[in-house]
Amino acid sequence: MARDLYNSVKDMPIVSPHGHCDPRWFAENERFPNPAELFVIPDHYVFRMLVSQGVALSDLGVPRSDGGATESDPRTIWRRFAENYHLFRGTPSSTWLDHSFEHVFGLDEVLSAVNADALYDAIDAKLGQDDFRPRALFERFGIEVLATTEGALDDLGWHKMIRESGWGGRVVTTYRPDTVVDPEFEGFADNVEAFGVLTGENTATWDGYLNAHRIRRLFFKTYGATASDHGHATARTENLSKAEASALFQKALKSDCTPEEADAFRGQMLTEMAKMSLDDKLTLQIHAGSRRNHSAGVFAMHGRDKGFDIPGRTDYVGALKPLLDAVGLEPDLKVILFTLDETTYGRELAPLAGAYPCLRLGPPWWFFDSYEGIRKFREATTETCGFYNTAGFNDDTRAFCSIPARHDVARRSDCAYLAGLVGTGRLRESEAYEVAADLTYNLAKEAYGL
């Protein structure tokens, strides 16, 4: 039954409404440089696991903030990866990597110290072929649409180049304004000033600043954006009066915010973004709950996004109330919630999504984008909010070759779950086929307006 359901969806096109692929790949369509830069150096899932067992980030070629030397030979990096490949047993990384080796590169041996060089050479040779360039892989992977994520100040030049190239692949952007909505982001005031220059608005004023967002959102829409994305440590929202919000903004510009005030400002901006969505229909994504840069030492040596972001407890019930009281019953709004705290699925997120018309639950994210993670998500949410308050699958990755693998895991895990429902008499067989297609394809398109 699980297999039949899976067979019915396994060849459906990939809809990837949220992720971090580099649009430059598709703009320039250059070959990927080498196996280490494709699979090891940029993948925080991979290097964090090696670090956890004593390999230094520098020995994996991860750049240092001070520009100091790091390992620069891709083959040496690859060998370090290969000789520790057993660390990934039982993890989704091993599923994604094995799937990529086999289905993208036609290699079905298990990577190890023994065959490290042979696999390196085989992959490297393929990468030199035209049918392994980014656009060719995009087409081979059956991607119908792929969303990238760009900052509010990005000129979307790569997206422009893609569009002007005449290539038929659909790559869209997403509006991610961290640098201009987080008072604690490096260079916030300067970023806001640049934001004004870019939009012709006086961003020293609250009204001008909000207008600048409206203008940028429309600009992002011209490059296909159907969503904005916001990643805060908490899901806090606020619905302050205009006077309060404006005063907070002035403090933020002067770097005068306490941590509490900075947090309130970020919370206010979620509500502002939701209000803008009433006009421009961008879907609002909230990725909450990561305690970023947990290790002071790693942050000092290598900077952000180096595998030391650790989830923490996250409250959604109190945190989202201001936003939901402001706009939560609006019929056309779409807000997609993500979490790194699985305890919130059944206790908070499914009850919220099963009541508020604007809410949809995003798929399991980051550490929970996995076979068990997806199963636990369905087991914890379906009974309270059903399938139709969820938003389909996201791969949310910068590891391009893992995209088919990730969607494949989701399809398998969902189909196994559906088969279990049928087997225990909780879903009819005919319904299961419909739901499988919805989870694979339709819900993502609907939630993101794609």
Next chain:
Amino acid sequence: MARDLYNSVKDMPIVSPHGHCDPRWFAENERFPNPAELFVIPDHYVFRMLVSQGVALSDLGVPRSDGGATESDPRTIWRRFAENYHLFRGTPSSTWLDHSFEHVFGLDEVLSAVNADALYDAIDAKLGQDDFRPRALFERFGIEVLATTEGALDDLGWHKMIRESGWGGRVVTTYRPDTVVDPEFEGFADNVEAFGVLTGENTATWDGYLNAHRIRRLFFKTYGATASDHGHATARTENLSKAEASALFQKALKSDCTPEEADAFRGQMLTEMAKMSLDDKLTLQIHAGSRRNHSAGVFAMHGRDKGFDIPGRTDYVGALKPLLDAVGLEPDLKVILFTLDETTYGRELAPLAGAYPCLRLGPPWWFFDSYEGIRKFREATTETCGFYNTAGFNDDTRAFCSIPARHDVARRSDCAYLAGLVGTGRLRESEAYEVAADLTYNLAKEAYGL
């Protein structure tokens, strides 16, 4: 094995020690008015799901606080329900509804826009027959005893009418004193005054107020009550000195309590109720953890209990300590704990119930009264507190026709769990049959003194 276990308990009588059926049904024994009023309008599980996908509460006939117009045609409401019936796929509501349609009304088609009218007519016709009146269904469902829940000021007139009717069905009441123990309840001071009038006690004094409770509890016992029930946002208890409690009570009467003081007062009243239980032997039920009326907009338009009650994190370890230090080792006391925070099952509730003699764990409640919810409850609690510190099943419903379905789901889920234990060598087959009967029938009777 699961099937054999299930077959051994599936026809046992239904013991329903906690729920919200209307005693009036059994007092008057009138026909249920129509399918929409039976299945849609009063069922918050049903209308919240429709709302979550954009249907307005008013369009489902849910009354407005301002008396404004709402949809009044039951057939129109039913059609709206029917055309959205796919939303319930995978939810317990669909199991309960399908089970009711099939086992109560003999209809085994899946409800849809296409057959909405036909099913409406078929159900409506049955409702007009004598054997579909409340007492007949009660008997057909094999209900041995059904507890309803009434407020402290209720005159129990419907219960009196049932008793005087000579009908043999056992319907008992439960003492639920929210309106006179929660300083934040609308009209608290007036309610306490009426409480005094009703009992002949001077409820302007702490002693008189406590006496009034004692008198009402005994009155409820004359209509079969074996339990009281308390639903607070937290599980907080207090064990204040008489002087402190009395001072807090005086503040409450003057509407002078801070939110913190109101919470302390509710907590003190749980301990007072537990102390009264030492004398009158009523089982104390604590239903903690719902953040009521989360949406300001829905509350303003439609009032309480409209599907916008959202669970939150709940602490039991610190919260219950005052009550447990006061009376937790008393051999005859029974306190049944319910939760909407599944993380507390293994971490807090099972360890507490596996130590304190007074504690029993109530079955999964509300969003967790489901196939997975019951499985997860057993998996999280059995290893720490066993089966004999749990209290059997509650349907806790106002949806009368769903009672057999709910008990059936619980029996299936428990038997599947027991079969798993036998299959992995953790329970002997002969023991499994005994435990199945205990979970289905004996434990509820024992925990509630029925």
Next chain:
Amino acid sequence: MARDLYNSVKDMPIVSPHGHCDPRWFAENERFPNPAELFVIPDHYVFRMLVSQGVALSDLGVPRSDGGATESDPRTIWRRFAENYHLFRGTPSSTWLDHSFEHVFGLDEVLSAVNADALYDAIDAKLGQDDFRPRALFERFGIEVLATTEGALDDLGWHKMIRESGWGGRVVTTYRPDTVVDPEFEGFADNVEAFGVLTGENTATWDGYLNAHRIRRLFFKTYGATASDHGHATARTENLSKAEASALFQKALKSDCTPEEADAFRGQMLTEMAKMSLDDKLTLQIHAGSRRNHSAGVFAMHGRDKGFDIPGRTDYVGALKPLLDAVGLEPDLKVILFTLDETTYGRELAPLAGAYPCLRLGPPWWFFDSYEGIRKFREATTETCGFYNTAGFNDDTRAFCSIPARHDVARRSDCAYLAGLVGTGRLRESEAYEVAADLTYNLAKEAYGL
């Protein structure tokens, strides 16, 4: 598949790197006194369950703090246990007890009121035989190494006696300094003074106090210690300046600490212990999250460790940051984390252990040392930190006869989990056999340096 995997590891030697067996047993090698003192009186899992259903601790022979009378007839105690044996259905205690009765004593009847005396007599007779003395059982159980746990002030006399006896069994100690690191421990200042006498250091000074720890740790190492162990209510750590730490220590000596300061001092001592581990290589174990002595009444009547220790929510992400910022990237440090809050497995512990090189996850502890507990641990952690950031199994018991049963449950549960991975294509069969042996044997030896 699960069975084949299990068969491949079931006869491997037992490595028990953390537990609470009494070294005196192996030093004196006297017979165990009787079945009640072996199975009931010292086992908090057993007596708490009996208490939870109304049996008094005194009626089970559990000593009273005031020296008052308690049941002293072991056969009477055994009968009370036997007639309530059904309470343990579905719990690990029943698995461990049944396994001990069958595999250690050759008795395969289910204990009950009916056969209580017969089983008592049979066990008692065996206990009188030489091959049921502690050393003989140790050898029969296939224990390769067993770690006990002793306080910082212990003279390790029993360990000395074991060593001098010439017996070949490997029993090692563990450094557990609660009495001299917890300002709230009874007699803290006196303990610290005695600590100075024992080590020849001036423990009235911060430097002398730290030196005393260093000296004792080395002394413990001479009796085989490879680890220290720390059990705090929280996982809080601190990294204070020397001046701050020293000032806090002086306050602690004068019993002048607020609860907050006492907690900070315990947190500072975890970091101090980690720093000492950099030199002496002891593995640091942190057992966090138990709210001890929850019942004031039980604590007053019977004292510590009487089954009324209840877990609570525990934060690791913020709590461990000071220690991890201080020494978390040191390549040779090993810190093993234990939890009583299962929600932290996937959200906090696996992400931390999957990044920091010093961290390993200890196996499920206390209430979670069970078939489901182990399965849930693997399901929640493997996908994020793999197998090689976990530390193998601990029995952590003072119930000597249960040791083979506990390791057997772990092996079965792990093998069932691995078989599930193979069955769903997430692990290769050949890898599963290697991992099974690692989980059973190699990881414990590596994590504890045994």
